[in-house]
Amino acid sequence: MRFGSLSCPNSNVGASRCHREKTCGRRNQGLRKLKPQSYPIISSYNRHSKLHGKEKVSVNKMLQTKLVRFLMARDEWKRFGGKDHLIVAHHPNSMLYARKKLGSAMFVLADFGRYPVEIANLGKDIIAPYKHVVRTIPIGESAQFDHRPILMHFQGAIYRKDGGAIRQELYYLLKDEKDVHFTFGTYRGNGIRKAAQGMASSKFCLNIAGDTPSSNRLFDAIASRCVPVIISDDIELPFEDVPVDQIVGTIEK
Template sequence: MIPKVKIFGGCVVSIIALGAAAVCVSLMFPLFFAEESRSKGILFDFVKWSTSSNVIDNSLQSPDVMVDGGLDSVCEQQLKVYVYEFPRRFNFGILKHTQVDLDLPWPDDEVPPPWAHRSRVEKSHSVEYWLLVDLLEGRRGDKQFIRVRDPKQADLFFVPFFSSLCYDTYGGKRTGLVSEDKAIQEEVVKLVVESPYWKHSGGEDHIIPLHHPNAFSFSRHLLNASIFIVADFGRTVPQVSSLKKDVVAPYYHVVPTYEDDNPDDPFNSRETLLFFQGTIKRKDNGIVRSKLADIIRNETGVHFEDGIKNETGYHQAAEGMRNSKFCLDPAGDTPASCRLFDAIVSHCVPVVLSDKIELPFEADLDYTSFALFYSVEESLEPGWLVSQLRNVSQVQWLQMWNRLKGVSHHFEYQFPSKKNDAVSMIWQQIHRKVPDIKLRIHRKERLKIADWWNW
């Protein structure tokens, strides 16, 4: 193992002795010229020794260094998170199966209700639910955070509003010109901005999930200093939401995870070359789907069909993905789509056609190791896309397939959460934003003139 030392802040970091390696190599150069065969053997042994598991920690050999044993796992300092005590009509009450007074917050001595009796489409944006139940259950010592009761101790403040579910439940129901969804948003904004915790920081240390592209659409600009948990940036402007301050979270996949994917011949057992089953006629970014349908749906080895949003349709989609080498992920109405995450948990190599997509956990995961990315323009050239996929060798495909099996657990929402699952990964992304947030807040507290930096 590489020697480890402590540095300021109590973090433990691994020191890779690059300088020592350089010295050793330089010392071997005279040997090389003096006795070529012997020096080659020494150099080979040195390289073999320097890359062996006895010298380099296995975690450093993983593409997921930051996830699977790198800096995040050894420099953990638990976040202190305060949860606003909102009436449950802003969160669990929207699930419609709690009998407790909806004007009271959720009590600490009760297990949060399950996500039940809701559609799979609604569940795809349920990140708000999984984060809140994780916070309420946060008694285990292995979590990235501690839920604190005293807001003065908090690093961050969580706003327990199910904004996506609120839109799905009330957004289409109009009373005159004002929707119930809008009225609820206004209530939430009032509760938050009148809080002394918000006023202290200007909201920069607040976490607000709004995963659905239309979630909090009437009022998000009033809380735009906060950390938003989003699916993408398709229906926001840079003044409201951005990669710098916000966290991109995966959709909850609507097809089940492929648990027993261990065939003798994975490449040839997947008989379909390219699979797509979903809504073909979409608007905005999604118009690419209709164009693709005209170009590739009749190609040999391609399955391209409209999907049906019922249990039969979801079952067909799951079976189709598991029987396909590549799964097409064109943009939906916004750049992101649930289809990417369905493909990942089906271990079907995603083919992403979305020019402005942002991806969850990309600081930790190299998506190019398990997915293919093409521009919309090139993919619409007749015959081009299918020919590209046919040119992917069996060896290349197997590498990506194996990689998918190794990363799919990062996209699982579950309760209780587990290390490096989707909920855990989201907390890691949030955690990284805290130092910059504290810097800005502390500077504001001591400045005597207007801040001169454009943050």
């Protein structure tokens, strides 16, 4: 993601302190009034979630605990109880240990799938898109809709828990259908290249709920000029001014 002249990796845990302008404390005016290049961003890459050796507390948890202590001790946080702060926690596992204590701040998230409503909700938080991992196809290179040989495409993890169980049901329902590509796949090896080729050759691309309501697959479909079909009851889409119903198909699970 980019905020002004600053950038944060998509899966980072981040916190931004707003303390240079009076408008920052007025939450209802939102990001439109901010000058993001004026605000420092604290971020840490989530690579330390597992215990090593004789550790009883992961480095990841320790860092988040330190972040909470640091923020809550600041006069800037105390002034409005954190309500004028922006926390970039886009990855579903970001801020896992700190989110409850920092819930008064505004979060930038991928969705609300792993957050209780009192911590994250549309009333105060921002949904931001995933970064697509497949190459964006220029319009001049894109096959016309009627000339795409595959009717429907899905490639990814099929057996998921909780809300993602619908993937397994659809797999057995569609796997033998003509002109349907529905198969297991990962992003390892040449998985991204295969997914990109499949989406670029497909009319419709399925975006099915997994462990979380959303994924980068939706934005991969858009980059591939494949019509997205969303099958996820709890998904929240970014850019509320975009008429999603005109460009995306949605099906209730």
